[in-house]
Amino acid sequence: MSRSPRSLLDVATEALLASPGASLTEVAAAAGVSRTTLHRHYPTRHALLLAVAEHSVTRVERAYAGAGLDAAGDDAAAALRRLLTALIPLGPQLEFIHRERSLDDDHGLHARFDALDDLVTGLVRRGQDAGVLRADLPAWWLVSSLNGAVYGAWELIDLGRLAPLDAPGLLLTTLLDGIGR
Missing domain, CATH: 1.10.357 (Tetracycline Repressor; domain 2)
Structure with a gap:
């Protein structure tokens, strides 16, 4: 399932609230995308946190x-x-x-x-x-x-x-x- 970066951020927000220590792999799974897809938008966990x-x-x-x-x-x-x-x-x-x-x-x-x-x-x-x-x-x-x-x-x-x-x-x-x- 492909998602826009904006909707990825909404899903990432919910995933990180549910599990504050969630890895990029776990956030990607919650968003229904591969870790590679998430990594393309946000190369590090900190980059994802900043974007959220x-x-x-x-x-x-x-x-x-x-x-x-x-x-x-x-x-x-x-x-x-x-x-x-x-x-x-x-x-x-x-x-x-x-x-x-x-x-x-x-x-x-x-x-x-x-x-x-x-x-x-x-x-x-x-x-x-x-x-x-x-x-x-x-x-x-x-x-x-x-x-x-x-x-x-x-x-x-x-x-x-x-x-x-x-x-x-x-x-x-x-x-x-x-x-x-």
Whole structure:
């Protein structure tokens, strides 16, 4: 079965999450291609890891770009809903970025990913200024809570405990309304 490099990266992401120490041979088998075919695209395991990370960050950047995070403060909740809806299906990519320790020294990748938090922080601050979001909590905390909640939702979807279409509403309600009475 022949696959494009892009779909190889999606399969490689899932294979590497399922077995972080997977060899190129194991990743190739999961993708339904020969090791030679995989090696032609990614000559080393590190090259494959870098390609998966680049692919993952690019997909996440597209989700952020499409969410309209430059919205006015009054529209912060709607922009967050769009972001959550776009991010939840990218759970494997987000998990790979956070879990793959061999890429910790790649400051360019991490800078790209960290810049996305800056976009959300700006939206949160505008929402706080507009009185739509709580102003008594630091924006960085709200963004960290959002990131953790997205990861938690994806994990529950992966376990079959949460329906993907229910996740954005549950997440947003929990984040905006909290768990108190």
